[in-house]
Amino acid sequence: MKILLLGKNGQVGWELQRSLAPLGEVVALDFDSPGPLTADFSAPESLAATVRAVAPQIIVNAAAHTAVDKAESEPDFARALNATSPAVLAREASALGAWLMHYSTDYVFDGSGSTPWVEDSPTGPLSVYGQTKLEGEQAIRASGCRHLIFRTSWVYAARGGNFAKTMLKLAQERERLTVIDDQIGSPTGAELLADLTAHALRHARQHPEVSGTYHAVAQGETSWHGYATHVIEFARAKGLPIKVAADAIAPVPTSTFPTPAKRPHNSRMNTSKLRSTFGVNLPVWQSGVDRMLTEVLG
Numbered sequence: 441m442k443i444l445l446l447g448k449n450g451q452v453g454w455e456l457q458r459s460l461a462p463l464g465e466v467v468a469l470d471f472d473s474p475g476p477l478t479a480d481f482s483a484p485e486s487l488a489a490t491v492r493a494v495a496p497q498i499i500v501n502a503a504a505h506t507a508v509d510k511a512e513s514e515p516d517f518a519r520a521l522n523a524t525s526p527a528v529l530a531r532e533a534s535a536l537g538a539w540l541m542h543y544s545t546d547y548v549f550d551g552s553g554s555t556p557w558v559e560d561s562p563t564g565p566l567s568v569y570g571q572t573k574l575e576g577e578q579a580i581r582a583s584g585c586r587h588l589i590f591r592t593s594w595v596y597a598a599r600g601g602n603f604a605k606t607m608l609k610l611a612q613e614r615e616r617l618t619v620i621d622d623q624i625g626s627p628t629g630a631e632l633l634a635d636l637t638a639h640a641l642r643h644a645r646q647h648p649e650v651s652g653t654y655h656a657v658a659q660g661e662t663s664w665h666g667y668a669t670h671v672i673e674f675a676r677a678k679g680l681p682i683k684v685a686a687d688a689i690a691p692v693p694t695s696t697f698p699t700p701a702k703r704p705h706n707s708r709m710n711t712s713k714l715r716s717t718f719g720v721n722l723p724v725w726q727s728g729v730d731r732m733l734t735e736v737l738g
Contacts (some may be wrong), residue, residue, distance in 0.1 A: 446479045446502035448505030450598035455634035467494050473625030491532040499533050500541040511568040512700040522572035526580035534585035546593040548574040551704020558710045559639040559653045567701035590656040593707045598735040607668045611684045621665035621691035626657040629728035642720050655709040656658035656727035665691040674733050
């Protein structure tokens with residue numbers, strides 16, 4: 441079996457190179473990959489030629505415009521990456537009879553209330569990023585191709601920058617921190633998403649009726665303030681020279697840090713459909729974060 445992986449150097453894409461390898465031959469590309477095959481999402485139609493040349497049984501799209509605030513000032517570029525390109529991939533997947541694996545986001549919702557979102561909850565994106573990701577979902581569903589869309593949130597990895605690393609740096613430099621406490625979600629590791637992807641694709645190949653949209657996040661919930669506190673106290677226990685005191689990490693509302701893109705307050709996601717369909721157990725968010733921190737701290 442041949443698998444075309446797009447966005448191989450992103451946080452999720454990097455982990456997918458590992459998790460997909462046992463399923464078949466993985467052709468992994470990014471926008472700057474050398475050679476005749478291109479994965480340039482800023483030129484969506486070029487993706488069609490790549491898909492036809494590889495002729496995969498599975499397409500895994502881990503590429504996206506994820507700079508949430510920057511998307512507000514470059515909506516056309518964000519739309520090309522998040523909506524137009526996935527539409528092209530879906531069209532080509534349909535023509536080949538291939539599966540398309542795609543990742544979406546909690547930002548397709550308006551963040552109201554406190555109830556975890558289910559897959560058919562009404563959408564209402566607050567930002568260009570959320571709107572273009574929703575358009576990408578809609579295009580995939582409209583294409584008729586066999587697909588799995590995983591909506592996820594608060595993704596991190598040991599590779600590259602992330603919120604936890606930023607907090608660790610600041611905690612060693614400052615005696616006081618202020619962190620948002622009115623946005624609630626579940627930190628979800630790229631490693632977990634990659635493993636869930638491989639498991640779900642293996643199942644889907646045998647059970648095409650599972651084609652659809654799923655919420656895929658770690659178990660439990662926290663605020664950014666709770667996340668930061670967990671990270672800092674873990675590092676303190678490991679002997680890192682933390683300057684900020686435990687009681688000097690102040691919770692503040694979102695309004696304290698104005699941003700170009702509006703963030704959803706409620707990013708809770710109900711994962712019952714994913715767990716029951718694929719028979720998976722989702723670990724608590726703390727376990728994945730602790731594992732990542734252990735790797736980062738060495």
